[in-house]
Amino acid sequence: MILNRRHLLTVFAASLVAPAAAIAADGPLNVVATTGMIADAARQVGGDLVSVKALMGPGVDPHSYRQTRTDIVAMTRADLVLWHGLYLEAQLEDVLLDLGRSRTVIAAGEAVPVAERIGHPEYEGRYDPHVWMDPELWRHVVLAVRDALIAIRPDAQALFVANAETHLADLARLSDYAARSLSSVPPEARILLTAHDAFGYFGRRHGFEVLGIQGISTESEAGLNRIGELVDLLVERRVGAVFVETSVSDRNIRALIEGAAARGHEVRVGGEVFSDAMGPDGTYEGTYLGMIDHNVTTIAAALGGDVPPRGMDGRLSAGL
Structure with a gap:
């Protein structure tokens, strides 16, 4: 109710x-x-x-x-x-x-x-x-x-x-x-694109260009013009991976991938990241440490960085 x-x-x-x-x-x-x-x-x-x-x-x-x-x-x-x-x-x-x-x-x-x-x-x-x-x-x-x-x-x-x-x-x-993990990502690959603009502090700390289809709030609308602009960016800069969020629909991310494919550029989902909510209760990812460990490890691995497959202390639920 x-x-x-x-x-x-x-x-x-x-x-x-x-x-x-x-x-x-x-x-x-x-x-x-x-x-x-x-x-x-x-x-x-x-x-x-x-x-x-x-x-x-x-x-x-x-x-x-x-x-x-x-x-x-x-x-x-x-x-x-x-x-x-x-x-x-x-x-x-x-x-x-x-x-x-x-x-x-x-x-x-x-x-x-x-x-x-x-x-x-x-x-x-x-x-x-x-x-x-x-x-x-x-x-x-x-x-x-x-x-x-x-x-x-x-x-x-x-x-x-x-x-x-x-x-x-x-x-x-x-x-x-x-800092160690994300610095291993090649500079030209440090583009983080997700469903909404939740990673600004992450990007500022680690020198990543952060792009969200929606704004800071998921209540904002993602217009066709915005999606078209991001498809252009994916194609022109040869971005290879984008990320879905556990608390936001992946509909717009899928639209980006399809738009890039229609122009002959393949983009894959680099992984699922935690933006506004943590992982399942009772899991390592259901803690703050596990949430951020998962995000760092997932993003770095997908964008060409050198990270251990199960994170900082080997506690992530599944290898990458």
């Missing part, structure tokens, strides 16, 4: 009749996160002291996600609600702002300094929200989650700090692996 704003306010008011359970020092914190990436940060930092629910699972597009009654109930009962911000959860923003009047609600993605964000090409004062594509930026989010947990459970500060440091060390290793 999808809730509009009027329904939300009714459910929200009713939820306040029964107050959220008190935060017990001997029980796990009840944390609700919008995206899988934010949820993973909470699990890594909180460890056994948190119970985390992600509203958006594998394959779910956060740009168009709308809350359900179950989501509202979960959030109003949570000790802490974590969302990304930066206008990623566009359809949920009013809900979360309303909720913040009576609950601890943190937009963790907005911890990334403004100077390090990529501006939105069409809207002044808005930014590309896909900061998780760069582990160096994701550090800011992990620290924001750590601080939010400490504010609620100051008695567990030492544990949260230690867990965060361990995870930040893993992010540093991941960043180093990405």
Whole structure:
């Protein structure tokens, strides 16, 4: 059941009749996160002291996600609600702002300094929200989650700090692996074309030209002119591989491939990458580290780089 704003306010008011359970020092914190990436940060930092629910699972597009009654109930009962911000959860923003009047609600993605964000090409004062594509930026989010947990459970500060440091060390290793792997791609092959423009931070960090059929949001339309322009680019620059995304339809990517084929140029799907959602729950790719490891390894291998077939630590689910 999808809730509009009027329904939300009714459910929200009713939820306040029964107050959220008190935060017990001997029980796990009840944390609700919008995206899988934010949820993973909470699990890594909180460890056994948190119970985390992600509203958006594998394959779910956060740009168009709308809350359900179950989501509202979960959030109003949570000790802490974590969302990304930066206008990623566009359809949920009013809900979360309303909720913040009576609950601890943190937009963790907005911890990334403004100077390090990529501006939105069409809207002044808005930014590309896909900061998780760069582990160096994701550090800011992990620290924001750590601080939010400490504010609620100051008695567990030492544990949260230690867990965060361990995870930040893993992010540093991941960043180093990405730099090594992607630098092995021939410079002329460093063109990353996907369904929507989710890889801007990735491209900026590693020197790739990033192209999306749609804009930063999957809500934008991909016109025939845009597809025609990209077919021209594929043919003229002899691009050999493009990528599909797990949370976006591959219809437009297939149209590009067919358009290039009609002009005598073969383009293949270089692989499936994670853009706005992680992999299946319970898998390595269902963690932030696994998500980015998969993307780096898949992209580098498809574009002629030298990478181990199962990623940074040999944990990817299938060889390339």
